[in-house]
Amino acid sequence: MTSEVHDTAYHRLRAQDQRYTANRRQIVDLLTSSTNPLSLPELLELANGSLVQSSAYRNLSVLEEAGVVRRLAVGDFARFELAEDLTEHHHHLICDSCHRVTDYRVPADLEASLEHAFVAIAQQTGFRPDHHRLDLIGTCSECGHRPGADTGTGLAPA
Amino acid sequence: MTSEVHDTAYHRLRAQDQRYTANRRQIVDLLTSSTNPLSLPELLELANGSLVQSSAYRNLSVLEEAGVVRRLAVGDFARFELAEDLTEHHHHLICDSCHRVTDYRVPADLEASLEHAFVAIAQQTGFRPDHHRLDLIGTCSECGHRPGADTGTGLAPA
DNA sequence: CTCAGTGCAAAGGATTTGCATGCCG
DNA sequence: CGGCATGCAAATCCTTTGCACTGAG
Numbered sequence: 001m002t003s004e005v006h007d008t009a010y011h012r013l014r015a016q017d018q019r020y021t022a023n024r025r026q027i028v029d030l031l032t033s034s035t036n037p038l039s040l041p042e043l044l045e046l047a048n049g050s051l052v053q054s055s056a057y058r059n060l061s062v063l064e065e066a067g068v069v070r071r072l073a074v075g076d077f078a079r080f081e082l083a084e085d086l087t088e089h090h091h092h093l094i095c096d097s098c099h100r101v102t103d104y105r106v107p108a109d110l111e112a113s114l115e116h117a118f119v120a121i122a123q124q125t126g127f128r129p130d131h132h133r134l135d136l137i138g139t140c141s142e143c144g145h146r147p148g149a150d151t152g153t154g155l156a157p158a
Numbered sequence: 159m160t161s162e163v164h165d166t167a168y169h170r171l172r173a174q175d176q177r178y179t180a181n182r183r184q185i186v187d188l189l190t191s192s193t194n195p196l197s198l199p200e201l202l203e204l205a206n207g208s209l210v211q212s213s214a215y216r217n218l219s220v221l222e223e224a225g226v227v228r229r230l231a232v233g234d235f236a237r238f239e240l241a242e243d244l245t246e247h248h249h250h251l252i253c254d255s256c257h258r259v260t261d262y263r264v265p266a267d268l269e270a271s272l273e274h275a276f277v278a279i280a281q282q283t284g285f286r287p288d289h290h291r292l293d294l295i296g297t298c299s300e301c302g303h304r305p306g307a308d309t310g311t312g313l314a315p316a
Numbered sequence: 317c318t319c320a321g322t323g324c325a326a327a328g329g330a331t332t333t334g335c336a337t338g339c340c341g
Numbered sequence: 342c343g344g345c346a347t348g349c350a351a352a353t354c355c356t357t358t359g360c361a362c363t364g365a366g
Contacts, residue, residue, distance in 0.1 A: 017345095018345090019340070019341085019345070019346075021339095021340085021345090021346065021347090023346080023347080024346095040330080040331085052347075052348055052349080053331090053348095054331085054332075054333085054347085054348070054349075054350090055346075055347050055348065057330095057331060057332070058332085058333095058346080058347085059346085059347095061332095062346095073231045073232065073233060073234070074231065075231060076231070076329085076330075076356090077329090077330060077331090078330080078331085093279070093283065093285045093287075095285075096288065102283070102285070104279055104283065106275045106279075107275065110271055110272070110275055113268055113271060114268070114292075117264050117265065117268055118294060121251070121262055121264075121294065125251065125260070125262065125299065126298075126299030126302070127251045127253075127260070127294065127296055127297070127298050127299060128296045128297045128298075128299075128302055129251075129294045129295070129296040130254065130295055130296040130297070131295055131296070132292065132293065132294050132295065133291065133292070133293040133294075133295060134272075134290065134291070134292050135290065135291040135293075136276060136279065136285065136287045136290050136291075137287070137288055137289055137290065137291060138285055138286045138287040138288040138289070139285070139286045139288070140284075140285055140286075141283065141284030141285060141286075144284070144286055175320095176320085177320070177321075177365085179320090179321065179322090179365095181321080181322080182321095198355080198356085199355095210322070210323055210324080211323095211355095211356090212322085212323070212324075212325090212356085212357075212358085213321075213322050213323065215355095215356060215357070216321085216322085216357085216358095217321090217322095219357095220321095234330095234331085234354080234355075235354085235355060235356090236355080236356085
């Protein structure tokens with residue numbers, strides 16, 4: 001399954017005349033093993049010094065353009081996760097306090113109702129939807145206990 | 159209706175020992191008359207030189223804390239709109255190309271289904287939802303005609 | 317008078333880019 | 342070999358902050 005992700009990543013990069021280098025592979029690995037979207041500092045920390053900021057940003061851009069990675073804008077900085085077709089369709093719980101993001105899913109019939117509504121929207125407005133986003137914004141269970149927690153970097157509090 | 163918004167804004171600021179100054183009033187005016195969330199450059203442009211960047215940011219922060227304005231993170235920069243209880247509940251069509259945002263609404267029964275699902279999520283995860291966000295990401299009708307359009311600033315192309 | 321609000325300029329922080337070097341194909 | 346990927350450092354862009362000044366109560 002994870003090798004399948006690498007396989008897909010490889011082919012999508014190839015399709016854009018890009019290489020699937022060790023650095024890019026490691027980024028995909030880290031995103032694959034994480035249960036939720038990662039900020040760049042988090043990614044660098046998980047890589048334990050083997051990734052460099054600027055190259056990581058560059059590689060994330062390449063991966064994003066190849067459709068392997070998706071970039072999210074949460075709070076003041078970006079978070080990255082695998083493209084949806086490499087994971088299961090899911091949505092995000094976003095904590096207003098610590099800016100951490102957790103995945104969740106809704107029942108299939110609700111997703112179906114949403115899709116149905118989007119078709120109507122598209123027809124009415126001429127907007128061509130690519131995907132949707134159903135985020136819940138609030139306070140995560142952890143910050144519920146520690147009011148005011150906010151690390152700024154998106155890293156776990158010390 | 160618009161004077162009602164000012165009235166509410168006034169009282170919410172007062173509740174935080176803040177004044178409802180001419181600058182703040184103008185920001186609320188501009189947000190009220192716009193049909194969609196505005197970036198800061200857009201706001202300044204609409205104000206035609208009568209607003210200053212740093213003060214506008216500061217006032218938007220004050221208005222946000224008072225619950226008059228909501229800040230969105232779209233793409234690389236922030237966009238601002240009136241708080242939801244000063245408008246109707248709505249969602250956003252976000253154009254991947256020009257980063258412009260348009261409001262839309264879904265049927266009430268679908269909103270009800272969503273709320274229902276969120277209650278379940280909250281119980282399962284301990285996450286305490288404040289509000290939700292149902293964005294459609296794709297290409298707006300305008301960019302569908304002009305592929306690749308992206309002004310960077312969120313301002314309309316020249 | 318006093319203190320919050322304002323404008324200007326400088327600082328800050330996330331992200332991007334220029335450039336010389338290293339390595340894959 | 343040739344060109345893309347990499348790392349470092351400097352630059353960029355949005356946003357925030359420091360500071361002196363102004364105006365309302």
